[in-house]
Amino acid sequence: MRRSHAAATKQFLVPQRGRRYGGGRAPLGRRAGSCWLRIVSAEVDKAGGRLWEGTASADTHVPRSVPRPQLRGVLDWTAPNVAYRAELREYISVPPVTSGTPALGQDITLPDSWWAELKSALGAHATVPTGREAVHQNWVDRNLRRFFGIDPIRVRETTTGHAHLHWAYLTRAPLVRLDWENWGRLPVGYDLGVLHAYSLTAPATAARIRREFSHVLDTDAGRAGELVALGQRLQACSPGHPPSPRPARRPPGRAPHRHPRPHARAA
Template identity: 30%
Template sequence: MADALTGQARVSSMGDLRKLPIEQLINDVQARLGTGFDESTMVRKRRTIGVRSDRSTWVRIEARPLDKAASQGQINNGIEASGLLDGIAKPRWHQAVSWLDELTGVIWRADECALITGPTAKPIGYPLTEPELSSDWWRTLNRSLDSLARQRVTRVATPDTEPITQALVTEAIEQAFPDQVDTTITDQRWVPAHADLNWSNLTAPDCWILDWEDLGLAPRGLDAATLWVASLLVPALADKVFRARCADLDTRSGKLMALFCCSKDLNDPQFDSAPAFEPTARHAAELVADLRR
């Protein structure tokens, strides 16, 4: 396919996939994978499209600007890398196709995985009420995250599509809390992380962890911190996350990751008016005081 989005602007100004015509792209991916799509199941996001196939699998299509891929320094996708992991409640990865569209400057990729039919624990955004999660659900989550930390991966985790580094952590925390915390990650043993562990990537009542494209090495506690910060609007839920993952969150690395996640939210000018602003700011201040000791 010469141009996945015929007649559209180059990717530098392409913007949101939810707002663009995608008929040619969908037809092309169906042909490349050799299956049809049930378009009534399609989920369109800013840079990804998900859809159920005729062979009862789930296909995730992603557009990645070439300059973004180059800045990450790693072409391989976390979903493919997750196929080598075991002991984790995740969809089985089957295959992928990828290609460069030179006219738009986009690397397109379509991953086909096992279909998980259970609903997500919470749609995109912060939960406003506590989801009903059984003790088996929490055991599955804990077993999966403990197993993940013991695996071997070579990718660097890419939370919010950015490779995580000491410099990235320092920049985010310093912007929110200048000269208040030593941001040095002293624990040099980075571990594999999902790197986007929020409630929209977890299913219930059965626990499955979805969307592994950001998988990679990260400071210990990134996943626990991501889920904890995403739960702060519901104190009982945040407490359960903390109790479940306290072995990670009680470490200095885990506290820095929690402050890193809080700081990223607090650095967003639009977050000031968000319902989660007050609990996030309060817990971030507590973390700053704790890390100074």
């Protein structure tokens, strides 16, 4: 992955600078001049699909009124049995609200304008038509009884959303939403349910979310979407998954390769 990252910087004619994030089997990202360069890999027969195409499809279909890093270019290439994708994106200098964790450890102070920007961005994104499904009914059917001991619900109202709306993917003012590989159709209230779950250790911030978005979270559809979001957070607490914040457990009140030269295409 490190050699792949270095090869991509040469193709894009950008320098490497700063520390690396990720690596191994996980995506590897690093600042590259005025951009951010991210590498993902998969076995050749598993490359492609929703997560592989997420960043590029967001750049094409999600309106610019939704604040996000602009995609500068994409490289695709293969080595023996492995496919690689490099994404060159705008570097966002505003830091995320949290670093290294999706959850808040304490309450934060964000200006009223930040909350207004988040509300506007969610509203603009909700109107985007897409066939991408970020949350599937069959997950609900399999898992709600497991986590809550209740019969599965039928998700009747969906919207287009981010699917990973947590504090490590939201910057401080001005607001920018990061990491777009998962976006797609999901239950109304799901994104806000995720953000609220990751705020339960910061009660004033959690209360602000419920106040700002009561028009969604206090509806039947919003409560159903939040329940699904909490179920997926509980799955993340299960053995074999990285931990989620503890309050989320309570329902709501190879060997190195020599790589061929990658071929660039425009984003």
